[in-house]
Amino acid sequence: MRVIGLISGTSVDGIDAALVEVTGQGYNLTVSLVDGLTWPYPAELQQQILALCAGEAISLEHLARVDDAVAHSFADAAQALMAQAGAAELVASHGQTVFHRPVGRPALPHQGAIQLGYTVQLGRGAAIAQRVNLPTVSDFRQADIEAGGEGAPLAPVLDLCLLSHPTEHRCVQNLGGIGNVAYLLPWDRQGNPPKVIGWDTGPANSLIDIAIHTLSEGSLTYDIDGAWAAQGNPCLPLVNQWLEHPYFTQPPPKSTGRELFGWDFFQQCQRDAQAQGLSAVDLVATLTEFTAASIAHEYRAFLPALPDRVLVGGGGSHNPVLMARLQAQLPESTVQPTDTVGLSASYKEAIAFAVLGYWQRQGFPSNLPAVTGAIGPRVLGRLSDPLLSP
Structure with missing residues (x-):
């Protein structure tokens, strides 16, 4: 399967996109990088993301606009890569983290409750799926967090x-x-x-x-x-x-x-x-x-x-x-x-999320509880299919 992995990390210095050929089942995989690129954010959007990461208060309407703008930038990166290297069958997008509160950080005190972590990645998969007309897997961290894990690291x-x-x-x-x-x-x-x-x-x-x-x-x-x-x-x-x-x-x-x-x-x-x-x-x-x-x-x-x-x-x-x-x-x-x-240092994280997306389609659990602290293995990611044309 040809899968595009997408991620912009905490540096917010651009979207890494990797087109990989993945075959095999479970841990027995063959992964080959076909091509990759780094797609820059528009300068204004990059500054908005950095401001959010720094804790700037914004309205929910503004947050929704930034979320959509990030999704469209991720879709632009995927489309540019396909124009350069050929078609893909699946997109796997980590999105852009703007907030991460792991287990153990201060939260609202609820006596007797189990505290879960909290994480926010902008660039919703459904919007990417519509733009690129391909099934898109996103929200990789959520299932691990709901299992009591940190939701990170996943690579x-x-x-x-x-x-x-x-x-x-x-x-x-x-x-x-x-x-x-x-x-x-x-x-x-x-x-x-x-x-x-x-x-x-x-x-x-x-x-x-x-x-x-x-x-x-x-x-x-x-x-x-x-x-x-x-x-x-x-x-x-x-x-x-x-x-x-x-x-x-x-x-x-x-x-x-x-x-x-x-x-x-x-x-x-x-x-x-x-x-x-x-x-x-x-x-x-x-x-x-x-x-x-x-x-x-x-x-x-x-x-x-x-x-x-x-x-x-x-x-x-x-x-x-x-x-x-x-x-x-x-x-x-x-x-x-x-x-x-033999593994690209520049695109390693994008390759990782391409593989995580591939495993989501296989129904294969891909978190490592010993790494994240989750109570058990979980299938990571949520699938968004493109809407059928009217």
């Missing part, structure tokens, strides 16, 4: 299927806006798979991107090739101070987003940097070091053993300074992009 199941190794202990680290990890025990992909450990490690590109956008007065959206970080000197006392955030002592399963590591956190980091007399490039270098150090801290705190190899996907895999600092923080492991083992 580790793809890592299990495609990146496990017969003899190596591996970590697959995503560096999107937020980082997440899957710890893979050796597996020859025969028989029942081993238990996967995974969670959100904390910030990846989110704080660096906010810093670059702020310090460049909006002329840049990310640290291209790590150029700003390469010119600065990290302030290690600030790195250690920021690592005292309570998230880094919370055991997995856990997930996070811009609600913790977004604009408010960056503003505190900026104040701390000003108090230390840091320059703009020093602040970016310090945030880059903090990102790498937080990942290494999470590994040392919560993994049973450090991995032989760390395979990195997401936009952060293209930042040579961040990759070098991650390698320096984990000298016991080999740190490489997932491209080195």
Whole structure:
């Protein structure tokens, strides 16, 4: 089946679209990337999304308009990819997360009630289905949340299927806006798979991107090739101070987003940097070091053993300074992009949701309860069929 996977991450830097050919049943899959592209948001829509992520209050009518606009941008990405690479049979869209409250965050107190997480992804699947005239699977996180899980991260199941190794202990680290990890025990992909450990490690590109956008007065959206970080000197006392955030002592399963590591956190980091007399490039270098150090801290705190190899996907895999600092923080492991083992680092998350959509059509449970904390396996995603022509 030819499936288009769509996702825009917490960096809100565009929609990643991947057309993949998927065959097989359950975990026994063959997945081949046909083509991919990154589709930019219109500038005004991107700013509206970022404002929502920062907690801006809007009317429900305005929210509905933004929701539809996101769906149409996702449909534009799918149509552009099909024009470039040929037709698809199914679309699987993660949408755009604008709010995420995992289990355990403060909610309304109801004595004796089980608190469930809460998550909001804009870009409703039904609107995408009408635009592209293809069945569309969306709302992937909801079933896991309703089973008591965090609803995130969801990509580790793809890592299990495609990146496990017969003899190596591996970590697959995503560096999107937020980082997440899957710890893979050796597996020859025969028989029942081993238990996967995974969670959100904390910030990846989110704080660096906010810093670059702020310090460049909006002329840049990310640290291209790590150029700003390469010119600065990290302030290690600030790195250690920021690592005292309570998230880094919370055991997995856990997930996070811009609600913790977004604009408010960056503003505190900026104040701390000003108090230390840091320059703009020093602040970016310090945030880059903090990102790498937080990942290494999470590994040392919560993994049973450090991995032989760390395979990195997401936009952060293209930042040579961040990759070098991650390698320096984990000298016991080999740190490489997932491209080195045949899985596109740029489109890994989009590929993952294409596979999740494929599994939804098979009725195959695709959450990993050990990763998300759900009470059991669930089929993820909700199908929207295009309306019949009158």
